[in-house]
Structure formats: structure tokens, C-alpha cells
Amino acid sequence: MTTEMTTHERVRRMYEHKEADRVPITDSPWGSTVERWRREGIPEGVDIGQFLGMDRFASVWADNSPRYPYRLIEETDQYTITTSGWGATQKNLKHAGGVPEFLDFTVVDADSWREAISISTVRMRSY
DSSP states (O other): OOOOOOHHHHHHHHHTTOOOSSOOOOOOOOHHHHHHHHHTTOOTTSOHHHHTTOOOOOOOOOOOSOOOOOEEEEEOSSEEEEEOTTSEEEEEESSSOSOOEEEEESOOSHHHHHHHHHHHHHHHHTO
């Protein structure tokens, strides 16, 4: 009988091209997917990753966007329309998974790209 490995042991063995108890599993399900799983029986308040036996990974995110201001333009029961730090105007459905519907972009040509770079550089200096 084999004992269950930790995430660290499992990933280390994967990178060493050695057998492990199983393949490491990680995921980031859409909110609508989690809503469905809850309707189908995963209890409220239970950690989805732990419930499904996923491995735990830490991550560090770097914001390399031009840092355009986030704005909520419209919100309904079904969707939100927002602008992102990338200057994209997008529609996100609240109860259905998928890629946002991109409606407009701030950076559309060489001049707006230069403007984004100058905005980003000024904001980086303020940190």
C-alpha cells in the first residue's frame, strides 16, 4: 500500500521524471462552475480544491498592465461591464463561464501604445 504524497513531493518527482502516487492537479474554475457544483451537492463553505483533492500551489502575480483605472460602467443581475487595468472594456457574465466579451480597447495603434507606456512608466515611478 502506498501512502499519499504531499504536493511538494508529487511535483518534485514529476520534475525528476519519476513515478508519483498521481499526477499533480491544479485548477481555477470559473465562478459559474463553482455555482453549479454547489447546486449539484458540494456544500457551501467547503474549499473546492480540498474537496476535489487538488494540489495546493502558491502563486505570485505581477501587474504589468499600464494600470488604467478600473471602472464599473454597468451592472445587471446577468452581467457587468467594466474597464480593466489594460484599458479594455469588457462584458462579464455573472452566472455563465467563459471568456469576457471585449467591447472596446484603449490601445488601438502606435500612438495609444506610446501613451500607455508613458502612463505605466509614470505610475511605476510613484511606487
